[in-house]
Amino acid sequence: MRRGVAAALAAIAACVMFAPALDAYLKLGTTINGRVLSLHWTQLPIRYFVTDRSVAEVTSQQLQQTIATAFSTWAAVPGVSLSSQFAGFTQVGPLDNNNLTVLGFENRPQLDRVLGSTSFTVDVITGDIVESDIFFNSAFAWSAAAGGETGRFDIGSIALHEIGHLHGMGHSALGETQLIAGGRRVIAKEAVMFPIAFAAGTVADRTLRADDIAGIEDIYGTSAFRQSSGSIGGHVTKNGSGVQGAHVIAFNPKTGKLVAGFTLSADGAFTIAALDPGFYVVRVEPLDDADVTSFFPGSFNVDLSFQPAFYDKVVVVPRGGTASGVELKVVPK
Amino acid sequence: MARPGASVSCYTAPMRRVILAVLAIVAFTHPLHATVIVPLEFRELVAAAPIIVHGRVVDVRAGWVDGRRRVETVVTLRAEDYLKGRLDDEELTFKVPGGQIGRYRTVMIGAPDFAAGDEVVLFLNSAGADRYVFGLSLGVFRVVLDEPSGRRLVIPPPVMAKLAGDAEAVVRGDPARRPLPLDAFEQTVRRVIAERGAR
Numbered sequence: 011m012r013r014g015v016a017a018a019l020a021a022i023a024a025c026v027m028f029a030p031a032l033d034a035y036l037k038l039g040t041t042i043n044g045r046v047l048s049l050h051w052t053q054l055p056i057r058y059f060v061t062d063r064s065v066a067e068v069t070s071q072q073l074q075q076t077i078a079t080a081f082s083t084w085a086a087v088p089g090v091s092l093s094s095q096f097a098g099f100t101q102v103g104p105l106d107n108n109n110l111t112v113l114g115f116e117n118r119p120q121l122d123r124v125l126g127s128t129s130f131t132v133d134v135i136t137g138d139i140v141e142s143d144i145f146f147n148s149a150f151a152w153s154a155a156a157g158g159e160t161g162r163f164d165i166g167s168i169a170l171h172e173i174g175h176l177h178g179m180g181h182s183a184l185g186e187t188q189l190i191a192g193g194r195r196v197i198a199k200e201a202v203m204f205p206i207a208f209a210a211g212t213v214a215d216r217t218l219r220a221d222d223i224a225g226i227e228d229i230y231g232t233s234a235f236r237q238s239s240g241s242i243g244g245h246v247t248k249n250g251s252g253v254q255g256a257h258v259i260a261f262n263p264k265t266g267k268l269v270a271g272f273t274l275s276a277d278g279a280f281t282i283a284a285l286d287p288g289f290y291v292v293r294v295e296p297l298d299d300a301d302v303t304s305f306f307p308g309s310f311n312v313d314l315s316f317q318p319a320f321y322d323k324v325v326v327v328p329r330g331g332t333a334s335g336v337e338l339k340v341v342p343k
Numbered sequence: 344m345a346r347p348g349a350s351v352s353c354y355t356a357p358m359r360r361v362i363l364a365v366l367a368i369v370a371f372t373h374p375l376h377a378t379v380i381v382p383l384e385f386r387e388l389v390a391a392a393p394i395i396v397h398g399r400v401v402d403v404r405a406g407w408v409d410g411r412r413r414v415e416t417v418v419t420l421r422a423e424d425y426l427k428g429r430l431d432d433e434e435l436t437f438k439v440p441g442g443q444i445g446r447y448r449t450v451m452i453g454a455p456d457f458a459a460g461d462e463v464v465l466f467l468n469s470a471g472a473d474r475y476v477f478g479l480s481l482g483v484f485r486v487v488l489d490e491p492s493g494r495r496l497v498i499p500p501p502v503m504a505k506l507a508g509d510a511e512a513v514v515r516g517d518p519a520r521r522p523l524p525l526d527a528f529e530q531t532v533r534r535v536i537a538e539r540g541a542r
Contacts (some may be wrong), residue, residue: 016521105440106412107449120470121440122391123383123478129441129451138351140447175452187513194384205453258517298520299513302499303480308456311487315499318516327529343518 012142023024037229038178040130049130049139049178049227055093056081056176061114062099065148068165070099070114071195072154073146075131077113083218084177089235092177095140104145112143113169118151125176125207126168128175144172146311151210158213159315167215168235176202179225180306181205181256184298200268205304220267223307224284233286240327241283242249244336245273246294248316253279255312257297260325274298288327292321294338316340383481385501389535392466392477393430393527394435396420397486397529400461401434405442414449415443417458420465426532428467437474440498455480462486464528485527495524503529 041046041143057079060074068076074096081094081251105113109131118124125147131140146168153162181203187194195210201221208214227235242260246253253272258280259270271282295318297305302312319340325333402419415438422435440451455476457463465484466475471481476482500520502513523531524536 027376038452042451072413103412107414107447108412119477120468120473120477123481124453127453127479129449129450130449131449134443134448135444135446187502188510189384189502189513192512193387194502194504194513217539295515298500298517299502299515300499301481303455304453304482308461308483308485309458311497315521316516317518327413343516343521 014104018276037215038130038175038180040134040137042132043135047137048229051177054091056111057095057097058111058113059100059102059126059286060103061063061065061112061116062101063103063115063148065115065152067159068115068152068154071112073165075097076166076169077173079166080173083216084226086219087223089232089238090230091232091257092226092230094315096312097250104143106131106143107141107321108190109141111141113172115146115148115152116145117148118145119147121147121149124341126151126172128172132292138238142176144169146172146257149251151272156213158211158231161209163207163210164213164269167202167213170218171218173201174222177226178229179203179222182221182225182270183217183272183300183305184221184259187299201270205301211292220265222268227284235284237330238287239283239327240282240285240287241332242280242290242292242325242327243279243332243334244292244321244338246278246280246340248313248340248342250275253294253313254278255297255302255310255314256280256294256316256338256340257330258282258338259293259295260285260308260327261293262288262290266286281332285327287327290325290327292320292336292338294321294326294340296343315343317343369510383478383502384540385531386535388466388477388481389427389532390539392427392468392482393422393534394430394467394469394474395426396422396430396435396467397424397525398422398425398462400427400457400459400463403457405444407444413440413456414442414444415440416457420463421537422439424529426529427536437465437476439476450480453479455483462495464525464532484528487522487524495525495529497525498522501528502529503535518527 035289037045037048062070064070105116128144130142151162152165153159154165158164163175182203184200185204186198188197196206200219202215218338246256256273260282268277296314298314327333375477398420401421405416406416417436418437436474441449444474464484484497486495500522
């Protein structure tokens, strides 16, 4: 048994290519002249305004402090270079197109079930992003209390999620839900960037998880960070053809960390970057329990009809390199 | 840089410092989609949406609203079948946040994107005279052609609880949950409506 594991490790190690991985995680992007471009703040600090609008239980000052804390939480991730600056309160609403980055409350009852959202305005000629705004839907009951409040959604948790988007991060699928008669609820998350909120009153999403940290490091990681971290690359195939939109998860048994990505091309290729060097178990699963529109554009053809599978070897992620050649073969449901 | 509805003075040197720029062409990047939502079970969605319609998008048109303060896109759908809340018109319109006017594209993350020719089953809500997709993107089910079988499948598959019994975890990869053929999806919607009507 032990000899078999050693042989597997040797086989994986032989596949390793010592080149830093640049592409991984689900990032936000936009199509310019037929090319998909990722979004990235190149000028720091990120300068933002806060709408001077309070709601019951959360004043605009509390909102501003919460937002500042959320920006700081992302910026405090080791190995990233990020900063932000509060530019002042404004009477401008967060959904207005005005070339300013504005965060604040806005009452949008017609956006059923939407607690908050991030928007961008992009110059489609140059690819520049003209503004990025975040609105928190004041149609819901909010709280900024340290321990949360029964029946109210935690503004700190939602701000942390949305500011992740503002930094260019997409959604993570590392979460689990449960059905109860007449409803659905989140029972576990391994990412603040999971798109479905915990029940009102919970403050668990004020803390970044390994998947969030890997995502922000993948976008804003310093060169020193890239030299100290590694990645996993490979393909997911079904009957010899690539599987698009498959959710691939890397689990580090030593640390317990979960980091995931998706196959985002027709050949089923994936990369999971910003990983601690070490041993990983890799699993693939279909995103068949989710609102796929919140992960991918409408034109993206997601394959939901395959059975989950594990890679049959332990994957060794090298420092500063990629464990490539991780080929996951799945079978139809 | 001046845009319709925007003050030129807003976009000066300090503003340029905070402009997001595109760094690299990255194949592993996907267009803007994200938000945070309150979870919803399929029966709740059927009950909450006053209009459920299957049809095909025939027109997508962006425009300014609220005195040129924001951009919304009006989508025109040619209805093939109303599953709930029948309207008189063969074509109906609904709005989604964002859209492109000239060289500027505004995207509210999590809002669905549509193109002429898209075949969809939509769960719609209304606010005043305007109709919106329920739950931003929760009410969008797309009809796609499954080439191996030649069937038209609806994605994503509905996630439904049992009518009675204990709580059940939603297991990803559950063999029983797969995209339904269009006719089976429509039957499911009608069955849920009938169940609610019977109670």
